[in-house]
Amino acid sequence: MTLIVQKYGGTSVGTIERIQAVANRVVQSQKQNHQIVVVVSAMSGETDRLLSLAKSLSRMPPPRELDVLLSTGEQVTIALLSMALEEKGYTAVSYTGAQVHIRTDNVHNKARIVDIDSARVQQQLRQGKIVVVAGFQGIDEDGNITTLGRGGSDTTAVAMAAALNADECHIYTDVDGVYTADPRIVQSAKRLRVITYEEMLEMASLGSKVLQIRAVEFARKYNVDLRVLSSFETGSGTLITDEDENMEAALISGIAHNRDEAKLTIVGVPDMPGIASQILGPIADANIEVDMIVQNVGLDNTTDFTFTVNRGDYEKALAILQKTAQSIDAKNVAGDNKIVKISVVGVGMRSHAGIASTMFSALADEGINIQMISTSEIKISVVVAEKYLELGLRTLHTAFALDNGAVTDLIN
Amino acid sequence: MTLIVQKYGGTSVGTIERIQAVANRVVQSQKQNHQIVVVVSAMSGETDRLLSLAKSLSRMPPPRELDVLLSTGEQVTIALLSMALEEKGYTAVSYTGAQVHIRTDNVHNKARIVDIDSARVQQQLRQGKIVVVAGFQGIDEDGNITTLGRGGSDTTAVAMAAALNADECHIYTDVDGVYTADPRIVQSAKRLRVITYEEMLEMASLGSKVLQIRAVEFARKYNVDLRVLSSFETGSGTLITDEDENMEAALISGIAHNRDEAKLTIVGVPDMPGIASQILGPIADANIEVDMIVQNVGLDNTTDFTFTVNRGDYEKALAILQKTAQSIDAKNVAGDNKIVKISVVGVGMRSHAGIASTMFSALADEGINIQMISTSEIKISVVVAEKYLELGLRTLHTAFALDNGAVTDLIN
Numbered sequence: 134m135t136l137i138v139q140k141y142g143g144t145s146v147g148t149i150e151r152i153q154a155v156a157n158r159v160v161q162s163q164k165q166n167h168q169i170v171v172v173v174s175a176m177s178g179e180t181d182r183l184l185s186l187a188k189s190l191s192r193m194p195p196p197r198e199l200d201v202l203l204s205t206g207e208q209v210t211i212a213l214l215s216m217a218l219e220e221k222g223y224t225a226v227s228y229t230g231a232q233v234h235i236r237t238d239n240v241h242n243k244a245r246i247v248d249i250d251s252a253r254v255q256q257q258l259r260q261g262k263i264v265v266v267a268g269f270q271g272i273d274e275d276g277n278i279t280t281l282g283r284g285g286s287d288t289t290a291v292a293m294a295a296a297l298n299a300d301e302c303h304i305y306t307d308v309d310g311v312y313t314a315d316p317r318i319v320q321s322a323k324r325l326r327v328i329t330y331e332e333m334l335e336m337a338s339l340g341s342k343v344l345q346i347r348a349v350e351f352a353r354k355y356n357v358d359l360r361v362l363s364s365f366e367t368g369s370g371t372l373i374t375d376e377d378e379n380m381e382a383a384l385i386s387g388i389a390h391n392r393d394e395a396k397l398t399i400v401g402v403p404d405m406p407g408i409a410s411q412i413l414g415p416i417a418d419a420n421i422e423v424d425m426i427v428q429n430v431g432l433d434n435t436t437d438f439t440f441t442v443n444r445g446d447y448e449k450a451l452a453i454l455q456k457t458a459q460s461i462d463a464k465n466v467a468g469d470n471k472i473v474k475i476s477v478v479g480v481g482m483r484s485h486a487g488i489a490s491t492m493f494s495a496l497a498d499e500g501i502n503i504q505m506i507s508t509s510e511i512k513i514s515v516v517v518a519e520k521y522l523e524l525g526l527r528t529l530h531t532a533f534a535l536d537n538g539a540v541t542d543l544i545n
Numbered sequence: 546m547t548l549i550v551q552k553y554g555g556t557s558v559g560t561i562e563r564i565q566a567v568a569n570r571v572v573q574s575q576k577q578n579h580q581i582v583v584v585v586s587a588m589s590g591e592t593d594r595l596l597s598l599a600k601s602l603s604r605m606p607p608p609r610e611l612d613v614l615l616s617t618g619e620q621v622t623i624a625l626l627s628m629a630l631e632e633k634g635y636t637a638v639s640y641t642g643a644q645v646h647i648r649t650d651n652v653h654n655k656a657r658i659v660d661i662d663s664a665r666v667q668q669q670l671r672q673g674k675i676v677v678v679a680g681f682q683g684i685d686e687d688g689n690i691t692t693l694g695r696g697g698s699d700t701t702a703v704a705m706a707a708a709l710n711a712d713e714c715h716i717y718t719d720v721d722g723v724y725t726a727d728p729r730i731v732q733s734a735k736r737l738r739v740i741t742y743e744e745m746l747e748m749a750s751l752g753s754k755v756l757q758i759r760a761v762e763f764a765r766k767y768n769v770d771l772r773v774l775s776s777f778e779t780g781s782g783t784l785i786t787d788e789d790e791n792m793e794a795a796l797i798s799g800i801a802h803n804r805d806e807a808k809l810t811i812v813g814v815p816d817m818p819g820i821a822s823q824i825l826g827p828i829a830d831a832n833i834e835v836d837m838i839v840q841n842v843g844l845d846n847t848t849d850f851t852f853t854v855n856r857g858d859y860e861k862a863l864a865i866l867q868k869t870a871q872s873i874d875a876k877n878v879a880g881d882n883k884i885v886k887i888s889v890v891g892v893g894m895r896s897h898a899g900i901a902s903t904m905f906s907a908l909a910d911e912g913i914n915i916q917m918i919s920t921s922e923i924k925i926s927v928v929v930a931e932k933y934l935e936l937g938l939r940t941l942h943t944a945f946a947l948d949n950g951a952v953t954d955l956i957n
Contacts, residue, residue, distance in 0.1 A: 149598065149601045153602070183621070190564070190632060195627065197638070198628050201624040202620075205621050208614075208620075209598070209614060212611070212614035213614065216599055216602045216607060219606075219610070227609075229613070
C-alpha cells in the first residue's frame with residue numbers, strides 16, 4: 134500500500150459537478166490500493182468574492198481578520214468534497230489547517246509552515262478513511278488563523294506529503310504536465326516524463342506557471358516526489374524529483390520564457406566600490422524585486438549597470454533610478470519594457486561545454502540580437518526584444534533537438 | 546466599567562451596510578464605558594446557501610461535514626465585523642467557536658455547550674479590545690467542529706455572558722422587546738419592561754418567537770440578565786431576569802398563543818393501567834412531539850384521551866393513532882387541526898386565586914368554547930377553535946387589564 138497526497142486547485146473544485154468528478158478520481162486512486170490524503174483550494178471565484186466583501190469594508194483590511202475570512206473558502210470545499218465521497222459510500226473526514234495542526238509563523242496573509250502534526254491524519258488513514266485537508270491555511274502558535282498566500286495550497290500538499298512521508302504528492306492542474314516549451318507557442322513541444330527539482334525551479338521562476346516555486350523548494354528540501362497531472366484528462370503527467378544517473382542523457386530539458394519583465398539601464402556610472410548597492414538600495418526599499426543584473430566596466434572608468442524588474446514595477450523603478458542617477462552623477466538612464474527573457478534549462482549542462490555557444494549562434498543565425506545574458510549552473514538566460522519571443526523559442530527548441538524526441542528518456 | 550455581551554442575528558448583519566450599522570452600535574456601547582463581547586450569526590441567506598450546496602451533493606449530508614460547512618457562515622461575519630470596527634479606529638479581534646474553546650458534546654448539528662474557556666477573551670478585553678465571537682458553533686473534545694442548531698447563536702451569547710460573568714446579555718432582534726400579546730393582533734399590546742425567565746420560557750414555548758427557549762433556559766440556569774432589543778431602533782427593550790419582589794404587582798404579564806398545533810382524540814379506550822403509554826409510545830417512537838395531554842374517565846369504564854402535536858405532524862400522528870385504536874380496542878379516533886392554543890402567563894398567578902375563572906368566564910361571555918385546558922404554576926392554556934384567535938386574545942388582554950397599563954410597573 135502506498136500513500137499519495139493529491140492536491141486539487143480552485144478550478145478543479147469550482148462547481149458541484151467538478152467536486153463530484155474529483156471525488157471519482159480520489160475513489161479510483163484509493164481502489165488502486167493507495168491511502169489518499171486530498172488537499173483542496175477554495176472553489177474558484179470564492180476567494181475573490183470574500184476579498185471583495187472585505188474591500189467594501191476597508192481599503193486595507195486588517196491582515197489577521199482577512200485570514201479568518203479567506204480561510205472559510207477552503208473550509209467550504211473540504212466539507213463538500215467529504216460529503217461527495219461519503220455519498221459514494223466511502224468514509225471521508227475533513228480537517229481545517231487548525232485541526233490538523235499546520236503550524237505556521239505569524240505573518241498573516243503570507244505565513245510559512247513551521248510544522249505539521251501528522252498523528253491524527255495517520256490514525257484516520259489506518260482506519261481506511263480518505264482524509265481531506267484544507268490547503269492554504271494554518272495556525273500560528275497562539276492559535277490565530279493564518280494563510281500562506283495565493284497558491285499556498287500547493288505548499289500545503291507538499292508539506293503534508295513530507296510530514297506523512299508519502300510516496301508521491303500529486304498536483305492536479307489545468308495542464309497535463311511540464312513541457313519542453315510552452316505548447317501554445319512551440320507546436321512541437323513535448324511533455325517531460327521527469328524533471329529535477331532544480332530544473333523545475335528554474336522553469337517556474339522563468340514563468341512556467343505550473344507550480345508555485347515555494348512548493349517546489351519545499352519538495353526539494355524534504356525530498357518529496359512531486360507529480361503534475363491534469364484534473365480533466367488521464368495520463369501520468371510529469372514527475373519532479375531528485376536528480377539521478379539516468380537523467381544525464383539530456384543536455385537540457387526545456388526552454389522557458391518570461392515576458393513579464395522590463396529592463397532598466399543606468400549609463401556612465403563612476404566605477405567605484407559600493408556603487409551597485411547605491412543603485413539597487415532605493416529599488417529594494419520600494420519593495421521592487423530585481424531579477425537579472427549585468428554590469429560592464431567601460432574604458433573611460435565608468436560603468437553601465439543594467440537590471441530587470443517585473444513589468445508592473447517598470448514606471449516606479451524608472452522614476453527611482455532617475456533620482457539615483459542625479460545623486461551619483463551618472464550620465465543617463467534608459468529603459469525598455471518590450472523585452473522577453475528566454476532560458477534553456479537542464480541539469481545536463483553542468484557536465485557539457487558548448488551549450489552557450491549553441492544557444493547564441495542559433496539566435497544569431499536568425500538575426501536575434503541578445504541584450505543581456507545571465508547564467509546559473511543549470512540555466513542560460515538571454516534577454517531579447519519581445520517581438521522575437523516565438524521565433525526565439527522555436528529556434529532553440531530545434532537547436533537543442535527537443536522537437537524530435539532526442540531526449541526520449543525524459544519525454545513520455 | 547460593565548461587561549456586556551451583545552448578540553446580533555443574521556438579519557442584523559445581512560449586508561455590508563448592516564454590518565457597518567452594527568459596528569456603530571458596538572462602538573457607541575463601548576464609549577459608554579462598557580467592555581463589549583459581540584456574538585454574531587451568519588449573514589442572512591448564507592446558511593441556506595451553504596445548505597443548498599450540501600443538498601446538491603447528498604440528500605442526507607454527513608452531520609460532521611455539515612457542521613464544517615455551516616460554521617463558515619459565522620466565521621465570515623466575525624471577520625467582516627472586526628474589519629468594520631478596525632476601520633472605525635477601534636481594536637477588534639475575532640474568534641471562532643474553536644478558538645475561544647466553546648466546548649460542546651459531540652452531537653453534530655445540535656450540540657450542547659459543555660464549557661467555555663474565557664481566559665483568552667478576558668485577556669483581550671483587559672487590553673481594551675472589542676471581542677467578536679462566532680455564534681452557533683463550538684468544538685467537541687476531539688477538536689471536531691460542531692454546531693448548536695439553528696438559532697444557537699442566542700445560546701452562545703448567553704453562555705459567553707455566563708462564562709465571563711457579564712453584567713447583561715443583549716439579544717438584538719427585529720422586534721423591540723417582549724409584548725403583553727402579539728401586537729399584530731392586539732393593537733393595545735404593550736412592551737414589557739421586565740419579565741421573569743419562567744414567564745419568558747412559557748411565552749417562548751407558546752409561540753412568541755423572540756428568543757430561543759434554550760437560550761432562556763441557559764440564562765436562568767446561570768442567572769444571566771438577558772435583554773431583548775431592536776437592531777434597528779433605540780430603546781431599552783425587555784429585561785428577562787430572576788423574579789424579585791416588585792414583580793408581584795402583576796397577576797399576569799402576557800397572553801401568548803400558538804396556532805402551530807393540532808389536536809387528536811382517541812375515544813372509548815378501556816380504562817386500565819398503562820393505557821397512556823400504549824397510546825403515546827408509538828407517537829414518540831415516530832419522533833412526534835406531544836404538547837398538551839388531557840384524559841377524562843367516562844362513566845362506562847372507558848376513557849377519552851386527547852393530546853396535541855405540531856400541525857406538521859398531524860397526518861402522521863393520525864395514522865399511527867388509528868392503528869393503535871385497533872390494537873387496544875378503542876371505539877374511535879378524531880382529530881382537528883384548526884385549533885389554537887391561548888395562554889395567560891404570569892408569576893403572579895401563583896399567589897392569586899381566580900385567574901382561571903376570570904379567564905374562562907371572559908371567553909364564555911364571547912361565546913368561545915374551550916376544548917382543552919392545561920395548567921402550570923405560572924400559566925393557564927386553553928385550546929379553542931382557530932377562528933376565535935383574534936377575539937380570544939383581545940378579550941383576555943382586556944379582561945386582565947393589560948390594555949390600560951394596570952401593570953405599569955412592568956410596562957415601559
